């Protein structure tokens with residue numbers, strides 16, 4: 001317990017951590033301020049006009065769908081025949097669309113929380129993932145290099161305990177910061193929506209989907225933090241983690257992808273961590289399999305395949321756990337100079 | 338009483354891809370008994386720091402048996418670590434923390450009352466500047482902080498690797514006084530240093546290492562006695578004549594600029610009598626005792642040759658220690674490598 005308290009003090013005193021927190025607050029402050037400045041509460045007339053436009057657009061979609069169906073039945077009036085309709089009318093069926101136009105789409109200069117919450121949360125998650133990774137790597141990297149670990153081990157010659165306390169404190173700290181940051185962040189924008197914009201349609205389903213994204217984001221932050229810590233421990237240096245990520249991106253995500261394409265390997269996307277990342281965060285990511293439809297030209301072939309969140313999570317967790325275990329195993333035996 | 342530190346047959350080899358194998362410690366033995374102030378001497382790169390690191394569980398030994406306060410190292414170290422204060426090769430501290438905070442964190446991690454922090458800062462003379470960032474400390478101040486961190490636990494055994502590194506003359510003297518007072522309070526001290534006059538002043542026992550192997554160990558006076566050639570410095574009016582007279586009396590005398598030295602003198606009155614009988618009055622007759630420095634240079638073969646730069650590993654490679662525990666003081670002396678004068 002004392003070890004954890006000492007580590008927490010050490011962690012929070014790190015310049016880099018402080019800098020990243022300042023950056024987070026700054027980024028947050030600027031987005032919130034500009035949003036606040038550029039948004040106003042819609043007047044009754046604006047609202048009515050926007051609702052009218054949305055309703056009209058919805059009606060337009062209906063009309064196009066009906067005309068498409070009419071063409072299929074061969075009863076389309078000739079004056080509309082030159083318009084383009086897809087061969088399969090379900091593509092323009094409003095009932096099958098992911099979302100229909102709503103009033104918020106036609107309100108200019110009005111911040112609508114319901115439509116903006118997701119992108120805002122994505123931004124925050126991206127920042128926190130980066131934060132966690134960099135802090136995780138630099139925390140142990142700097143400590144290994146500056147002899148901080150050696151000093152501590154002279155006091156507590158239990159390597160696993162010392163490293164475990166460091167990782168535990170780090171994960172706890174980053175998670176706590178992420179929790180607070182995301183609650184404050186979303187809370188402020190919700191408040192902006194209430195006070196200087198409009199909340200939008202906030203039903204159960206909205207909150208459930210936002211909550212899911214939030215939870216998934218936090219898991220990702222924790223994984224990124226552990227990964228940064230593990231790679232920096234393995235490489236004895238902060239830059240090992242940065243180098244490993246850069247090398248992975250260039251060699252695998254770019255280089256290997258190219259090679260796979262040249263060799264016409266099937267479904268290269270499923271070998272990429274970025275695909276699993278997307279699948280985990282969004283719940284399901286679809287990729288095009290350029291082999292599936294080879295030789296099929298009648299359009300009856302569906303070349304898409306999906307990665308879902310559960311296997312994606314297994315991949316991400318296994319990778320992080322394996323690297324962390326390797327880091328602990330190596331640290332246990334390594335000469336500390 | 339059982340030994341405080343016992344090392345037997347310690348072996349450590351470093352491997353690197355570019356430079357291959359480097360044997361840093363090779364069958365080294367060390368025995369430190371309770372209450373000793375034990376000097377640990379050796380040329381640069383002879384394996385002192387590596388030995389201490391292995392003893393404290395920081396590097397993994399390839400072979401050998403080590404115990405600290407009766408606990409096997411490294412397996413049982415956690416059992417005794419609260420009683421061992423150590424600094425190994427000028428420890429680094431986090432520059433953004435003040436000395437006070439650094440020590441407080443260590444105290445907390447080790448379960449030591451935080452009130453100790455001010456005590457040790459006072460002890461090493463950093464109390465007034467204890468609330469400044471370590472980044473802004475001078476070399477000697479950092480070294481004092483390191484010593485403070487070792488003292489924090491109120492240890493029974495203090496292991497200091499070159500504690501005087503960077504200390505000013507007053508600091509060196511304070512360090513000496515500190516070690517003496519700690520020893521008087523019953524603390525056992527193992528100290529490595531290159532300041533041999535200092536070691537001779539404070540230590541009662543020494544172990545000398547050269548290229549990873551032990552070349553001498555024991556009480557300081559006994560080690561020195563082994564090198565006592567019973568030499569005397571003699572000042573007389575006519576040195577050349579004196580050499581002749583002493584030679585005739587069966588003594589080996591050598592003339593120098595303004596004095597002569599006489600070796601193997603068992604009875605100094607023989608010198609003054611021999612010369613006095615011939616009307617040569619002895620102005621000075623001083624026994625020349627070997628000091629630790631000359632013994633060290635001879636034992637480790639690092640005395641060097643004028644005008645030839647000595648390389649770090651140009652020192653004596655002693656024979657492997659004999660397993661029956663006796664130490665052969667002459668082991669391998671003269672087997673210097675590299676420099677051929």
Ligand SMILES: Nc1ncnc2c1ncn2[C@@H]1O[C@H](COP(=O)(O)OP(=O)(O)OP(=O)(O)O)[C@@H](O)[C@H]1O
Pocket residue numbers: 337351352353359360361379380381382383384385386387388
């Ligand atoms: N991490 C390492 N990797 C490779 N070789 C090492 C390492 N640490 C020490 N050595 C080698 O081991 C030998 C002993 O080094 P050590 O630091 O123990 O010497 P020392 O007696 O403490 O010297 P000094 O008086 O200069 O402090 C040297 O030859 C050194 O080069």
Ligand SMILES: [Mg+2]
Pocket residue numbers: 385386387426498
């Ligand atoms: Mg050393």
